[in-house]
Each structure stands twice: as structure tokens, then as C-alpha cells.
Amino acid sequence: MKRSIGMTSLVVAGVGASAMWLSNKPNRIKAENFLRTWKRKIMPTVFEKSEQLPIHKGGHPHPHDIEDNKMVDEGAMYSVKFYNEKIQ
Template identity: 80%
Template structure:
């Protein structure tokens, strides 16, 4: 008869093994160094991807860009109209 290990038991074994391994100070230092280096390697790539978003004109529209100004104006009027209808 086959015995099948459940995910819970495998997780418990993993947590126990890591607790035993981290009980020694040199191993804790190794783990901290590894995680710190991993964070330094991963985080710049996350920031690079977020800076490459296609934001060309965020914040303040150009005064001579009629299409964009019209869209901003219509958006403002929608919220004012909605508020006025709610209050009446």
C-alpha cells in the first residue's frame, strides 16, 4: 500500500528543517546575505519595468492640446453634474 505525503506534512518538514538550519548563527548570516543580495538583484528590474510605462503626458496637459483639454473638461463636468444630481 502506497503512502502519500500530503502538502501539509511536507510543509511541516520543510519548516522544521529550516528552523534547525537557521538555529546556527553562521547559517542565519548566510541566509540574510543571500536574501539581501536577491533583493538587490530583483528590485532594480522591478523599478526599471515601472519606469518604462507609456506615460508621455502625465499630470498637466499642454494648453494647446485641444483633444486632451476637452477630455479633462468633460471629465470635470461629469463629476459636477453627478454631484448636483445627487444633491437635488
């Protein structure tokens, strides 16, 4: 029981100190920049993934490409089937 009270007071003190530190505008800017760079390191943005572009076939299957047309057709039928099941 005593541990949880000590842990709670520690958490409250940490939140209070963080709020006090973030009340200063330069510190908020530092925190935003830190979080932004950390996020870029962890999850690359869409712009960084665009090195794989251009996609040559994206959205325009060749009429004689049977496998690609079949895949597009199956994808369209899945959404229609899902919609019909929801309505009925």
C-alpha cells in the first residue's frame, strides 16, 4: 500500500515539473522540435518514402494483363459484396 502512495506522489511531482518546464515558450519549442525529430527517426514520413516513386502501373492496368485485371476485379467485387451484406 505504501509503495503505491509513493509512486503516485512521484508521478504527480513529475507531471508538475513537466508542466512548469513547458510553461516557458522556448522550452515548448525545444520539446516540439525534439518530438518532431524523434518521430522522423521512428516513423519515416510519406515524403521520405517517395523515393520508391514513380509507380509505373499504379491505377492503370494494361487491358491484356490478365492477372492484374483479375486482381483489380476481385478488389472491386470485395467492396461491392461488403456493401451489399451491410445493406441486407
